Amino acid sequence: MRVGVVGAGAMGGAIAAMLERAGNEVWVAARGEHLTAIRRDGLKLDGAWGEYTARVSAAKTLPLKAKPELVIIATKAMDAEAAARDNARAIGDAPTVVLQNGLGGMERVAEQLPGSPIVGALSMIAASYVAPGHVRVTTAANTVLGAFRGTQDADAAELAASALNAAGMPAEVIADFEGAQWTKLIVNQVNALPAITGLSVQEVISHAGLRRIMTASMREAVRVGLARGVRFAAFNGLTHARLSFVARAPLSLGQMLPLRIRAYLGATPNPGSTLQSIRRGRRSEIDFLNGAVVAAAQGTEVPVPVNTELLRLVHEVETSGRHLPVRRVIDRVTAATGPLR
Incomplete structure (x- = not known):
């Protein structure tokens, strides 16, 4: 062919x-x-x-x-x-x-x-x-x-x-390809924090503070999808029921989702597609990832402060070419969103 x-x-x-x-x-x-x-x-x-x-x-x-x-x-x-x-x-x-x-x-x-x-x-x-x-x-x-x-x-x-x-x-x-798109959109929440910090996806998930932020961004994305009537398609072990649980569960239990992704990725460091773009000096697709969540939240009553701040921070790194220290990232997100629960 x-x-x-x-x-x-x-x-x-x-x-x-x-x-x-x-x-x-x-x-x-x-x-x-x-x-x-x-x-x-x-x-x-x-x-x-x-x-x-x-x-x-x-x-x-x-x-x-x-x-x-x-x-x-x-x-x-x-x-x-x-x-x-x-x-x-x-x-x-x-x-x-x-x-x-x-x-x-x-x-x-x-x-x-x-x-x-x-x-x-x-x-x-x-x-x-x-x-x-x-x-x-x-x-x-x-x-x-x-x-x-x-x-x-x-x-x-x-x-x-x-x-x-x-x-x-x-x-x-x-x-149900649309449902699969939304399931993958949740998985792609792993991209923003590596792009901001310069760390691999596995390193981000292994850090307790960054993992909480990632979990919070995933929960926001799931809640937006549910508010828009999305039925998440089963994709690589993720199901509508499992994602709905993450949206309702305490943040501590919701961390099962990024931890599952870390196990799936294995030991080879994965930079994520957004970080790869930034390393090559190119514009990333963050507007279609976290930005898509922010856009989809319009017209719903779901607040998305974590996705909004992560979107802002990725664009800041794209402009400056400099990654941010982990402590500063946690402080910036917390200042924008309040304590994550």
């Missing part, structure tokens, strides 16, 4: 390499030093799925001659719309998978690709951009896909799942 991957960073690069290893003809759209390295040396993959150097075709955008049978857009959420627009002619009417965190990605891409079946994808794979041309899978996991609309999109979702499974990346199609 001819597959185009737009955004060959940590996640997109790992997927591109795995698909090429499985015998697919893979074209990737990348930029800067990453593009130069891929063209020169191939796309190097290591970590949980083994070591491999994929010989993929690479350019700034997918060329018209690629004529892909399947496209995967794996950019950051804020770049998805432009990526779809810039590659629209090459994509044509090819089925297109939108692999992103947060909310709203499929809708933005669908506007730019009216002739393409659109599929949403959520992945629990943890991957890191190591260096130009080099990505690492730190946690191997599953991916869920869901049709955006209609029968054609459902067929495209099955096609994408089949391609990923054949490449050794467990994938399944689920009916």
Whole structure:
């Protein structure tokens, strides 16, 4: 199969390499030093799925001659719309998978690709951009896909799942994709504090004070979802009942959720996608993570002071380029929210 991957960073690069290893003809759209390295040396993959150097075709955008049978857009959420627009002619009417965190990605891409079946994808794979041309899978996991609309999109979702499974990346199609998006949005609450402090996700969760803040942000997000009538889909051991319990339970019991995530991630330090963006001097997708919670809270009676302050602190670090000491982060959040209970 001819597959185009737009955004060959940590996640997109790992997927591109795995698909090429499985015998697919893979074209990737990348930029800067990453593009130069891929063209020169191939796309190097290591970590949980083994070591491999994929010989993929690479350019700034997918060329018209690629004529892909399947496209995967794996950019950051804020770049998805432009990526779809810039590659629209090459994509044509090819089925297109939108692999992103947060909310709203499929809708933005669908506007730019009216002739393409659109599929949403959520992945629990943890991957890191190591260096130009080099990505690492730190946690191997599953991916869920869901049709955006209609029968054609459902067929495209099955096609994408089949391609990923054949490449050794467990994938399944689920009916309640919106519920899964909200479940993943809760998991993505792990991103803000590593971005602010410069610590790994595991280090943040291991620190009692930071773990309490993370738990509080997760509880806010769950409460917003419940207030909006969301039914959280079962995803990687998280269920509607379990998340609803976290929203109601005392903060001390709610910490079971980040502790569960720490155990799932294992010992290899995971920086989280937001911290990786900041380390590379790029804008993060925090507006589509904690920012999505703040936006979704509008029109409800759910207060979200923790998410609001974390959003503010990530933007501060993005602007200054300097991480904040742990004690200062705890003090800033406490000053903005009051004692966490």
